[in-house]
Amino acid sequence: MRQLEPHPLANIFPLLDGDAYAEFLADVRENGIREPAVLYQEKILDGRNRYRAAQEAEVVCPTRDYVGSDPLGYVISLNLHRRHLDESQRAMVAARLANMPVGNFSKSANLPDSGVSQPRAASLLNVAERSLRSAKAVLDEGAPELVAAVDQGHLAVSVAARATKLAGDDQREIAGRAQAGENNVARKVVKQKARAKREADLATKQRALPQRKFGVIYADPEWEFETWSPEGMDRAAGNHYPTSPLDEIKARDVPSISADDSILFLCATPPMLPPALEVMGAWGFDYVSNAVWIKDRTGTGYWFRFRHEHLLVGVRGNVPCPAPGEQWDSVIEQPRGEHSEKPEAVCELIEAYFPNLPKIELNRRGHARAGWSAWGNEAEALA
Missing domain, CATH: 3.40.50.150 (Vaccinia Virus protein VP39)
Structure with missing residues (x-):
């Protein structure tokens, strides 16, 4: 059977992980898949978690084609109503959506050729543009572990954005603290390491002075x-x-x-x-x-x-x-x-x-x- 891939519009939302996914997988093993995955352009527009759980549980995941002219609005509406995402998680979604290349989407996607602007993406996900910019910094410069910590709701996007200025090992340490539930410690570590980097950078600048x-x-x-x-x-x-x-x-x-x-x-x-x-x-x-x-x-x-x-x-x-x-x-x-x-x-x-x-x-x-x-x-x- 042909393997189905997630649609780019679906990938703006993070997958379930940890305990939430484990509980969902257990339910699939016991009860199978109740709702079919929805396909758009022969890719999974909705139902990525159902599809992968079905594969792991070795059960059939039924599918159906998307019917409509606004697949983006469809994805956003379903996920925002289905999942309780905090502002940092929504900011990460908005950042993935902003300026996404959509040239390969059909005109029925109801998207401009240039993609969704940052203000529009922020509005669709109900977040401040400042939060979106912080999320973009995390996506562009953050270690995968740091990105995951924000996606999973363990770390505020504003803290993670400051952490992107640090070395990869420091970012991973901060993400690990957040994942372990030590959010206050993670914030403190960000401040300490950011301050240490500022002092070291200032020292490099001063030692390079001509006098x-x-x-x-x-x-x-x-x-x-x-x-x-x-x-x-x-x-x-x-x-x-x-x-x-x-x-x-x-x-x-x-x-x-x-x-x-x-x-x-x-x-x-x-x-x-x-x-x-x-x-x-x-x-x-x-x-x-x-x-x-x-x-x-x-x-x-x-x-x-x-x-x-x-x-x-x-x-x-x-x-x-x-x-x-x-x-x-x-x-x-x-x-x-x-x-x-x-x-x-x-x-x-x-x-x-x-x-x-x-x-x-x-x-x-x-x-x-x-x-x-x-x-x-x-x-x-x-x-």
Whole structure:
């Protein structure tokens, strides 16, 4: 007996799969096929699931010819009424339908030679054009597993569209999570991997710049702090290393080494918060957040004996913030080192957030950290 093929119009809808198909197959084995498959142009217009189930169950699938002048409307009407498809699934149908080549269909198909436009396809399936465009991206760029996850109603088409920008293995991981019912995890993985790709792409762009530019600037300026009495001079910063007036620090040409899309991590003690924000602005960065370093020993202070310092965060241009679930705690608990020496945990935080961006530490004490450049009175010169 001749094998029948599905008609292209029928293929705009996904086949049954998983438990739904298993239940249908079991019914066919027990009761046979109740409704004939409908043929159009000698292909299956309606009844693909019946036909394949009949073959597996080794029972006869009766057929009849389509009678009418609108096979597309017939297919859409039957499937939308027969199956409960969510908006993402309908968007995938609309994307398959949009601009489908129909030159080999007869004029009785009631279709324009150029095919169905995207607006018309979206209207027929009752979805937004934006959803249709997302579905088209999934069909054009998605791994088969990702396409199937949306077709089967396991993954939203908007999430899948973002996943198409990722590598094939990442797409398959996301599809697997969705298929396993871990939809929230799948969404989170998309955000995390998309953010990692943005950071890596930005790093590639910055490393290719003709002049030395950095995507991460980590600075601990030599703040000049005025004491209220001579008794405080023995604990002042200027007694331990050379300090600079605020205007000199603000005038430092940090913008010339900062990439268009870059981030500044700026250290400041509580009394120096206002000057630190001035410096951030003068260097071309906008304040966005901060963390605190909690020390194991108490220091000095007028209003309080300080046991913490601030790590201010400023951005310039478009820099990706950490993906959900990858943010560090805003409190960094590390012991104090030498005067003004900052804990390496801050560098570890920065490396976790931006593993690929070129990094420089200003006012570094000692040798530059592996993978970083360093500048300052007590650091190796900038290479």
